[in-house]
Amino acid sequence: xxxxxxxxxxxxxxxxxxxxxxxxxxxxxxxxxASVGFTLQFAVTNVLNLAYGAVxxxxxxxAYAVNQAGVTIWVAALAAAAVxxxxxxxxxxxxxxxxxxxxxxxxxxxxxxxxxTLILEFGTQAIAGPTNVSYTMAQGPMLxxxxxxxxxxxxxxxxxxxxxxxxxxxxxxxTRLGKAMxxxxxxxxxxxxxxxxxxxxxxxxxxxxxxxxxIAGAVFGMNAGTFGATSTDVFLVLILAAVFLGGPGEPYGAxxxxxxxxxxxxxxxxxxxxxxxxVIAFVILLTMLAVRPTGLLGART
Amino acid sequence: xxTAQEIGGAAAARTARGASLRxxxxxxxxxxxxxxxxxxxxxxxxxxxxxxxxxxxGKSTLxxxxxxxxxxxxxxVHLDGADVTHRATEEIARLGVGYVxxxxxxxxPLTVAENLEMGxxxxxxxxxxxxxxxxxxxxxxxxxxxxxxxGKLSGGERKMLAMGRVLMLEPALxxxxxxxxxxxxxxxxxxxxxxxxxxxxxxxxxxxVEQRARAVLAISDRTYVLAGGRxxxxxxxxxxxxxxEFVESFLGGGQPAGG
Ligand SMILES: Nc1ncnc2c1ncn2[C@@H]1O[C@H](COP(=O)(O)OP(=O)(O)O)[C@@H](O)[C@H]1O
Ligand SMILES: [Mg+2]
Numbered sequence: 001x002x003x004x005x006x007x008x009x010x011x012x013x014x015x016x017x018x019x020x021x022x023x024x025x026x027x028x029x030x031x032x033x034a035s036v037g038f039t040l041q042f043a044v045t046n047v048l049n050l051a052y053g054a055v056x057x058x059x060x061x062x063a064y065a066v067n068q069a070g071v072t073i074w075v076a077a078l079a080a081a082a083v084x085x086x087x088x089x090x091x092x093x094x095x096x097x098x099x100x101x102x103x104x105x106x107x108x109x110x111x112x113x114x115x116x117t118l119i120l121e122f123g124t125q126a127i128a129g130p131t132n133v134s135y136t137m138a139q140g141p142m143l144x145x146x147x148x149x150x151x152x153x154x155x156x157x158x159x160x161x162x163x164x165x166x167x168x169x170x171x172x173x174x175t176r177l178g179k180a181m182x183x184x185x186x187x188x189x190x191x192x193x194x195x196x197x198x199x200x201x202x203x204x205x206x207x208x209x210x211x212x213x214x215i216a217g218a219v220f221g222m223n224a225g226t227f228g229a230t231s232t233d234v235f236l237v238l239i240l241a242a243v244f245l246g247g248p249g250e251p252y253g254a255x256x257x258x259x260x261x262x263x264x265x266x267x268x269x270x271x272x273x274x275x276x277x278x279v280i281a282f283v284i285l286l287t288m289l290a291v292r293p294t295g296l297l298g299a300r301t
Numbered sequence: 302x303x304t305a306q307e308i309g310g311a312a313a314a315r316t317a318r319g320a321s322l323r324x325x326x327x328x329x330x331x332x333x334x335x336x337x338x339x340x341x342x343x344x345x346x347x348x349x350x351x352x353x354x355x356x357x358x359g360k361s362t363l364x365x366x367x368x369x370x371x372x373x374x375x376x377x378v379h380l381d382g383a384d385v386t387h388r389a390t391e392e393i394a395r396l397g398v399g400y401v402x403x404x405x406x407x408x409x410p411l412t413v414a415e416n417l418e419m420g421x422x423x424x425x426x427x428x429x430x431x432x433x434x435x436x437x438x439x440x441x442x443x444x445x446x447x448x449x450x451x452g453k454l455s456g457g458e459r460k461m462l463a464m465g466r467v468l469m470l471e472p473a474l475x476x477x478x479x480x481x482x483x484x485x486x487x488x489x490x491x492x493x494x495x496x497x498x499x500x501x502x503x504x505x506x507x508x509x510v511e512q513r514a515r516a517v518l519a520i521s522d523r524t525y526v527l528a529g530g531r532x533x534x535x536x537x538x539x540x541x542x543x544x545x546e547f548v549e550s551f552l553g554g555g556q557p558a559g560g
Contacts (some may be wrong), residue, residue: 183408189402191408193368193398196391197391
């Protein structure tokens with residue numbers, strides 16, 4: 001499994017920089033999948049689903065179970081996608097929607113989501129056990145890509161992330177469903193007056209973003225090397241930083257935010273103190289909120 | 302300024318696509334106590350009917366009840382004779398009802414072209430471009446701003462887009478909530494005298510709420526006066542303008558309009 005931020009032998013500050021950027025790109029790739037799913041979910045469903053990280057890790061464990069049965073993790077990730085969808089749909093149907101019907105305030109719904117995080121993490125731990133686990137996977141040969149040394153597995157993670165970004169781009173720009181999602185996100189009543197059955201759009205959005213959440217969980221597990229039921233607690237802060245940096249509800253913003261946060265945290269880990277790298281993400285987020293609250297690409301008024 | 306008679310003349314030339322609308326003793330509100338009480342209004346196919354009344358009298362709530370956004374507590378809504386009470390707003394839209402809300406009337410983050418595309422969501426994708434062209438013919442000023450974000454348009458342009466969005470589906474009934482709210486007087490007159498008239502000329506029945514009573518009377522076939530959530534008066538512009546009570550309370554004295 002890959003070592004920590006500065007683990008690779010570095011003979012000069014330039015190569016430290018290069019290897020930390022390489023790590024950053026891998027983190028960004030994982031973060032991008034998670035953040036795009038999160039921001040799309042938030043935009044369309046209007047729920048700030050802070051249980052997202054807990055769903056990610058539950059899905060990562062589902063992939064682990066399939067992986068343990070002898071299936072390569074790249075295929076087992078599909079199980080993570082399925083579990084991510086099912087759990088997200090469950091959260092929507094059984095928890096969030098009933099509360100929304102009772103006109104629960106958005107802030108109270110955030111508290112509900114935090115509670116669901118604990119319940120899901122506890123449930124994952126009850127099923128999977130308290131010890132951390134690792135996927136059985138080959139890292140493959142180290143390859144030189146544009147000056148960076150990356151393993152074949154790491155390159156595959158970045159490739160998967162790029163494929164998913166392209167999928168999201170095509171979905172929201174060119175498909176009827178994607179346009180209905182954007183309309184629902186922008187103005188739900190007006191979308192309904194266009195004849196769009198927004199309840200269905202919202203349901204499908206939970207399914208799609210749940211799958212993204214699940215895949216993000218599996219890739220998170222691959223990148224982390226070893227993970228446990230609460231391993232995404234800090235990662236959720238990185239997701240929120242990427243999402244709010246890009247402008248909440250903005251898929252392209254989340255992609256950009258993930259790139260910035262991923263690289264910034266790893267580079268700062270290499271040059272400052274590795275232990276504080278996640279704090280850097282939060283500092284970037286706070287600065288952004290102070291300077292430009294709508295985020296990099298946010299244009300909402 | 303054009304008169305109601307001219308609009309009435311235009312009504313004869315309209316195609317026969319307009320739907321009829323009728324509410325029977327409609328009572329509606331936001332979950333608490335009702336806001337509008339026992340409202341019975343009717344709009345004949347192709348008519349332009351307005352609802353005027355002071356701020357807070359429940360005009361918007363009435364329209365929301367008709368298009369299914371606000372809960373109907375009792376009474377009913379009939380479209381072309383069919384009972385559509387309690388139907389979801391998207392199902393009412395699918396019956397040919399276009400609704401332009403008072404605020405949030407466009408998809409602000411989307412471009413003008415995308416707003417129109419959304420308006421044509423129910424059309425076959427291959428029919429959308431031609432329909433967009435048609436709407437741009439009705440509102441030619443929109444043509445040079447198709448790639449601009451709707452949120453960046455001026456108030457008047459934005460209303461044009463909101464109406465154009467609704468036109469995409471060739472609506473049988475267009476419900477307009479204070480299209481001139483927050484617009485400068487000159488632009489407000491353009492919206493009422495030109496844009497709403499263009500909507501009416503497509504053959505659609507128009508139900509329009511307005512605070513600018515004098516201006517909207519001039520383009521209405523008939524008008525209802527709402528106060529305190531109830532219908533207080535109704536009549537043709539000529540009839541209402543002849544009522545001293547109406548003129549004093551709602552036109553602020555002065556010369557009657559449209560009569
Ligand atoms: N979303 C809402 N929830 C609760 N009450 C509302 C809401 N919107 C309007 N009201 C109340 O309904 C009454 C009538 O409002 P409205 O229908 O908007 O009047 P108008 O359009 O004639 O100005 C007002 O007293 C207002 O406070
Ligand atoms: Mg109003």
